[in-house]
Amino acid sequence: MSDLETTYLIVGGGIAGVTCIETLAILHPEEPVVILTASSLVKNVSNVSFFAKTIVKFDVHETEASSLQRIHPNIKIVYESLKEVDTENHLAITDDNVRIRYQTICICTGGVPRLISDSNKSKKILGIRDTESVKEFQNRLVTGRKMVVVGNGGIASEIIHATSGIQKIWVIRDDYISATFIDPGAAEFFQNTFKKKTVDENEKNTILRRHVFTEEDIVVSLNKDLKSAALGPDWYRKLEGIRNETGEQELEVIYKVEVKSVTETTNDYPLVVELSNGKIINCDFLISATGVEPAVNFTWDKEPKAGPDGGLAVNEYQETSLRNVFAAGDVAHASWEHAPHWFQLKLWTQARQMAGMAAKAMHARITNQEVLQDFCFELFTHCTTLFGYRIVLLGKYNGQGLGTDYEILLRTTPNLEYIKFVLKDGRLHGAILIGETDLEEMCENLILDQIDLTPFGDDILNPDIDIDDYFD
Ligand SMILES: Cc1cc2nc3c(=O)[nH]c(=O)nc-3n(C[C@H](O)[C@H](O)[C@H](O)COP(=O)(O)OP(=O)(O)OC[C@H]3O[C@@H](n4cnc5c(N)ncnc54)[C@H](O)[C@@H]3O)c2cc1C
Ligand SMILES: NC(=O)C1=CN([C@@H]2O[C@H](COP(=O)(O)OP(=O)(O)OC[C@H]3O[C@@H](n4cnc5c(N)ncnc54)[C@H](OP(=O)(O)O)[C@@H]3O)[C@@H](O)[C@H]2O)C=CC1
Structure with a gap:
């Protein structure tokens, strides 16, 4: 017996879940869809702008889940948590024992912060994922004097x-x-911008240099029951201006260390952080910004295959090893053979792309059609803002997996732009574009088409030559 029957069941109201519904609304508006979401707020995407075919920028907002009724005419929203999936009988069971019978299901339950190992020892060790966790951080910033930030990512x-x-x-x-x-x-480039806000005239010169790098030169680095969706792009603006003291940032960066232990004390500073180099830091609180792990927070009758991070392993159509069970976004592990210039990072662009693909494949399954993998999986692209600069990352931007004999061509103008091309055998494999470089589309084409750039030498980044003319 089931309480609800549906063709499509989507679990999770983050970017992946909502994108899946939006795509199904276009492909199959007459079929019933159920969304099972643990939070009453869902994510939506607006102001989508394309810098090139695959390079997309958009805004992310939070909105009431009920607004999804405007997107999909045949949607039913169930505000509950998924507890169990019975794949044999095509049943999803919620915490309150609501039973939903589906034909296809897409799991979009996202991720949770992966905190440092001592995180359970103190409530003063915080992870950031959703609005609630940012509020807690804001409160601590109001009175805090010293904080430790662990992690080196976004x-x-x-x-x-x-x-x-x-x-x-x-x-x-x-x-x-x-x-x-x-x-x-x-x-x-960024650290120089921390040090001084203005640049001397003679420092504004553009520097262009080619360097043959080896893998050793460039190291490729790639709290609780948090069930809300991950935050949107401008979340950090909520941290700005909390304290209005001006002047130099009091920032100390400690390199090549890890946290060994964290303990609470009754001293002036309530937290004692011991580092792997023996250094002791006393502080008010610690932010563990140390990545995410997939939120597979329910049980199965039969476990699907998992990726190395514990995420649900999916093929190029976003289907898990269990037929009719799809997954997208931070909970999914991309287990297909990747195109040469694509790899997975837990980002909302990828959550959106995976979910669009999942919806197409689910629709194809229901309607007995064939489906091809979307073109967006040909090239890794990420468009974001870091330290106030626009940054676009393309392909193997850090030489990931290119072996030991690739070249790097750099052009940098202090406080203005930083452009890095990763070249192998004369062809472009990746790029980092910081600032308003206007090179996104050209780079996308050069990577996708694998044009031999040897004849252009260093002119490919010469600011006095409009290289686009060569390719028109
Ligand atoms: C602070 C922060 C800043 C970020 N900044 C950027 C950025 O600038 N650019 C970028 O590309 N990416 C950024 N990301 C990453 C990006 O937010 C995620 O990759 C993306 O949101 C993942 O989307 P998702 O839909 O897979 O998961 P989520 O957004 O986590 O959504 C998961 C959904 O599943 C629901 N759920 C969970 N478990 C259950 C259950 N058992 N039953 C029912 N529902 C459930 C949750 O309520 C939630 O609605 C940022 C992440 C964070 C935390
Ligand atoms: N602008 C953007 O695009 C943003 C994107 N995001 C996304 O949100 C998600 C969460 O962000 P974030 O938490 O910064 O995750 P990231 O995966 O970006 O970074 C995690 C960082 O923590 C380090 N780390 C992991 N474990 C430890 C440990 N035990 N001790 C010390 N360092 C550790 C990692 O190092 P190592 O690499 O050596 O493992 C890495 O530098 C990510 O998917 C991220 O891509 C978040 C904010 C902004």
Whole structure:
């Protein structure tokens, strides 16, 4: 017996779940869809702009789940948590024992912060994922004097940039900042902008250089029951201006260390953080911005295959190893053979792309049609803002997996732009574009078409030559 019957069941109201519904609303509006969401707010995407075929930028907002009724005429919203999936009988069972019979299901339950190992020892160790966790962080910023930030990815970088009036100790495993997204050269570009806001005239000169790098030169780095969706792009703006003290940021970066232990004390500073190099830091609270793990927070009659991170392993159509069970977004592990210039990172662009693909494949299954993998999986692209600069990452932007004999061509103008091309056998395999470079579309074409750039030499990045003319 079931309480509800549906053709499509979507679990989760983050970007992946909502995109899946939006796509099904276009492909199959007459068929019933049920969304099972643990939070009453869902994500929606607006102001989508394309810098090139595959390079997309958009805004993410939170809205009432009921607004989905305007998107899909045949949707039913169930505000509950998924407890169990009975794949044999095509049944999903919620915490309150509501039973939903589906023909296809897409799991979009996202991720939860992966905190440092001592996180259960103190409530002063915080992870950031949803609005609630940011509120707690905001409260701690109001009175905090010193915080430790652990991790070297997107969240840590944004926190360091956005907070002021508090002493910050940034603890990272790498030997340069923001290693998930950039290389040591770009890290230096950003650190110079921290040091001084204005640049001397004679420092504004553009520097162009080619370097043959090896893998050893560039190290490729790639709290609770949090069931709300992950935050939107401008979440860190909520941290700005909490303390209005002006002046130099009190920032200390400690490189190549990890946190060994964290203990609470009754001393002036309530938290004692011991690092792997023996250093002791006393602080008010610690932010663990140390990645996400997939939220597979329900049980199965039969376990599907999992990826190395515990996420649901999916093929190129986003289907798990269990027929008619699809997955998309942070909960999914991309287990198909990737195109040469694509790899998975837990980002909302990818959550959106995976969910669009899942919806197409679910629709094809129901209507007995064939489906092809979407073109967006040909090229890794990420468009974001870091330390106040627009940053576009393309393909193997840090030489990921290119072996030991690739070249790097750099053009940098202090406080203005940082452009890095990763070349192998004369062809472009990846790029980091920081600032308003206007090179996105050209780079996308050069990577996708694998044009031999040897004849252009270093002119490919010469600011006085409009290289686009060659390819028109
Ligand atoms: C602070 C922060 C900043 C970020 N900034 C960026 C950025 O600038 N650019 C970028 O590309 N990415 C960014 N990300 C990553 C991005 O937010 C995620 O990759 C993306 O939101 C994942 O979407 P999702 O739909 O898979 O998961 P989520 O957004 O986590 O949504 C999961 C949904 O599933 C629901 N759910 C969970 N378990 C259950 C259950 N058992 N039953 C029912 N419902 C359930 C939750 O309520 C939620 O609605 C950021 C992440 C964070 C935390
Ligand atoms: N602008 C953007 O695009 C943003 C994207 N995001 C996304 O949100 C998600 C969460 O962000 P975030 O938490 O920053 O995750 P990230 O995966 O971006 O970064 C995690 C960082 O923590 C480090 N780390 C992991 N475990 C430890 C540990 N035990 N001790 C010290 N360091 C550790 C990792 O190092 P190592 O690499 O060595 O494992 C890495 O530097 C990610 O999917 C991220 O891509 C978040 C904010 C902004």
